[in-house]
Amino acid sequence: MSHAVGIIGRGFLGILTYIGGLGYILFDGLWWMVAGPIMRKGRLRGEETFFQMVRLSFKSIGIVSLVLFFVGMILAFQMAYVLKSLGVVKYVADIIGIAMTREMGPLLVGMVMTGYAGASIAAELGTMVVSEEVVALEAGALNPIRFLVVPRLLAAMIMMPLVVLIGTYVGIFGGFIVGVAFLDMDWYEYMTHTLDSLKAIDWLTGLIKAEIFGSLIAVVACYEGLSVTGGAEGVGKATTNAVTRSIVGIIICDLVFTALFFSLL
Amino acid sequence: MTTEVLQPPESTSIPPDETSSQKELNEVVIRVEGLEKSFSDRPILKGINLEVRKGETLVIMGGSGCGKSTVLRHMIGVLEPDQGTVEVFGQDVQELHEDGLNSVRKRFGILFQSGALFNSMTVGDNVALPLREHTDLSDEIINIMVKMKLELVGLREAEPLMPAQLSGGMKKRVGLARAIALDPEIVFYDEPTTGLDPIVTGVIDKLINDFKHGMGITSVVVTHDMNSAFRIADRMVMLYDGRVVAQGTPEQIRNTDEPIVRQFIDGKPDGPIPLRLSKVDYETDLIGLIRREKAERYGE
Numbered sequence: 341m342s343h344a345v346g347i348i349g350r351g352f353l354g355i356l357t358y359i360g361g362l363g364y365i366l367f368d369g370l371w372w373m374v375a376g377p378i379m380r381k382g383r384l385r386g387e388e389t390f391f392q393m394v395r396l397s398f399k400s401i402g403i404v405s406l407v408l409f410f411v412g413m414i415l416a417f418q419m420a421y422v423l424k425s426l427g428v429v430k431y432v433a434d435i436i437g438i439a440m441t442r443e444m445g446p447l448l449v450g451m452v453m454t455g456y457a458g459a460s461i462a463a464e465l466g467t468m469v470v471s472e473e474v475v476a477l478e479a480g481a482l483n484p485i486r487f488l489v490v491p492r493l494l495a496a497m498i499m500m501p502l503v504v505l506i507g508t509y510v511g512i513f514g515g516f517i518v519g520v521a522f523l524d525m526d527w528y529e530y531m532t533h534t535l536d537s538l539k540a541i542d543w544l545t546g547l548i549k550a551e552i553f554g555s556l557i558a559v560v561a562c563y564e565g566l567s568v569t570g571g572a573e574g575v576g577k578a579t580t581n582a583v584t585r586s587i588v589g590i591i592i593c594d595l596v597f598t599a600l601f602f603s604l605l
Numbered sequence: 606m607t608t609e610v611l612q613p614p615e616s617t618s619i620p621p622d623e624t625s626s627q628k629e630l631n632e633v634v635i636r637v638e639g640l641e642k643s644f645s646d647r648p649i650l651k652g653i654n655l656e657v658r659k660g661e662t663l664v665i666m667g668g669s670g671c672g673k674s675t676v677l678r679h680m681i682g683v684l685e686p687d688q689g690t691v692e693v694f695g696q697d698v699q700e701l702h703e704d705g706l707n708s709v710r711k712r713f714g715i716l717f718q719s720g721a722l723f724n725s726m727t728v729g730d731n732v733a734l735p736l737r738e739h740t741d742l743s744d745e746i747i748n749i750m751v752k753m754k755l756e757l758v759g760l761r762e763a764e765p766l767m768p769a770q771l772s773g774g775m776k777k778r779v780g781l782a783r784a785i786a787l788d789p790e791i792v793f794y795d796e797p798t799t800g801l802d803p804i805v806t807g808v809i810d811k812l813i814n815d816f817k818h819g820m821g822i823t824s825v826v827v828t829h830d831m832n833s834a835f836r837i838a839d840r841m842v843m844l845y846d847g848r849v850v851a852q853g854t855p856e857q858i859r860n861t862d863e864p865i866v867r868q869f870i871d872g873k874p875d876g877p878i879p880l881r882l883s884k885v886d887y888e889t890d891l892i893g894l895i896r897r898e899k900a901e902r903y904g905e
């Protein structure tokens with residue numbers, strides 16, 4: 341009994357420590373992003389940030405579009421199955437629109453980005469730890485948070501909402517194709533239905549989620565990468581951890597914010 | 606321009622007469638006292654005492670895995686001692702906060718054992734990085750300086766290459782060019798000549814000596830290459846079992862009777878330094894294995 345309590349207690353403490361570590365990376369990162377440059381403690385690495393933005397967006401946009409397009413189609417078929425029996429198939433457009441902007445867009449892009457960007461950031465930083473590059477930075481009076489974390493965090497914060505926006509449009513387009521080609525809906529009717537049902541607040545909640553998931557992915561990946569110990573094996577472990585923990589984190593944040601938006605807005 | 610930025614405040618305040626220049630030569634720039642460090646309960650350093658004086662080349666010797674790199678890492682403040690203190694330019698490294706530590710570190714140049722080049726940047730950018738980050742020099746001047754530093758180590762043509770395209774020895778030389786980019790006052794070399802051919806080894810040794818005579822640079826060199834050690838050292842210390850077992854001038858070390866040092870510099874397989882660090886006796890270990898194997902085979 342007391343053994344079980346001990347294990348649970350230790351696990352809980354471990355989670356708290358982990359969240360503390362993430363919080364440290366996030367706040368130190370934000371400090372170096374905003375206060376550092378203003379107080380002339382160290383400039384922002386613009387070129388590197390741009391490079392990371394390209395890496396996060398252009399290279400992932402293809403797979404994001406593919407996933408969202410198919411999910412949009414799948415969702416349309418599934419909804420039509422229910423709505424047909426009620427005789428209101430045309431509401432497929434409304435449901436796809438709302439589901440994509442408020443939920444599926446940010447969530448699915450988050451998942452894809454975790455595997456795509458999170459894993460590669462963790463592996464990259466982990467390798468830098470193993471090859472003594474991070475120690476070399478510190479010893480060269482260059483703060484690793486400013487030098488490595490800020491460009492990646494900032495790039496994720498800028499690009500994630502954009503990628504989510506694109507993904508959401510593609511998802512809605514997937515639903516549109518199914519609606520017009522298989523559900524005998526008029527394309528104009530489908531469009532007006534979608535546009536009428538979507539309010540600014542729906543786009544806003546989606547973009548807030550995108551921002552949060554993007555920061556989460558970058559922070560978890562940087563934390564995992566920078567805390568690698570040991571050799572190549574440690575890098576592999578960090579990469580796996582970055583993916584699994586980001587996914588869990590995204591799901592938890594998604595629930596919390598969905599509940600918040602539901603009760604507040 | 607850089608030298609102006611990097612000029613130590615103390616040296617300008619000392620009036621230039623003979624006694625003070627004599628004093629300056631003996632001034633202690635790094636003092637390590639009672640340094641102890643364990644990694645996951647395995648004690649590595651058990652009370653290291655040593656001093657580095659201004660303008661000298663101090664060679665740290667010792668067997669593989671005895672903690673030489675660990676001592677260096679304490680001197681540059683990336684590891685914290687469990688016990689004892691490390692003073693650099695008269696300041697306790699542990700008490701310095703990030704800004705203070707960084708301003709000390711800008712006066713250092715460090716050549717890591719693995720080179721530790723930034724693998725995502727070209728050779729030229731690696732050398733340029735400290736200049737871009739820590740000086741206000743224009744790009745043209747930085748380019749010129751990068752070429753000069755790379756020429757010193759004989760790798761000017763390697764400027765556009767990526768680190769992955771270099772051999773181990775070339776990486777080390779680029780690491781050296783990066784270490785001296787900011788014209789540091791103290792340069793730490795972690796095994797600068799390991800893995801280099803004899804000619805390049807000679808070139809590196811000459812460079813270390815030139816830095817000392819030409820620019821008054823203080824050097825701390827970790828090495829187990831005894832030829833090169835005797836060529837460059839003003840003083841030598843020998844680490845063994847987490848402690849300093851001998852220190853002195855190259856002459857004193859060469860002629861010492863201390864058995865540990867003798868074994869090390871003569872490279873004799875037999876002597877007080879055991880080859881194997883395992884606590885369990887070899888035979889007991891093997892016999893135990895055989896017994897277990899038998900038990901498994903015959904299901905005993």
Ligand SMILES: Nc1ncnc2c1ncn2[C@@H]1O[C@H](COP(=O)(O)OP(=O)(O)OP(=O)(O)O)[C@@H](O)[C@H]1O
Binds near residue numbers: 649668
């Ligand atoms: N970060 C660390 N975590 C755990 N153990 C470490 C760490 N760094 C060093 N050690 C251990 O400390 C000991 C000394 O390591 P160090 O790298 O200082 O040796 P060294 O004298 O430089 O050896 P070499 O000549 O092979 O480079 C080794 O046994 C090593 O396993």
Ligand SMILES: [Mg+2]
Binds near residue numbers: 673674675795
């Ligand atoms: Mg070493």
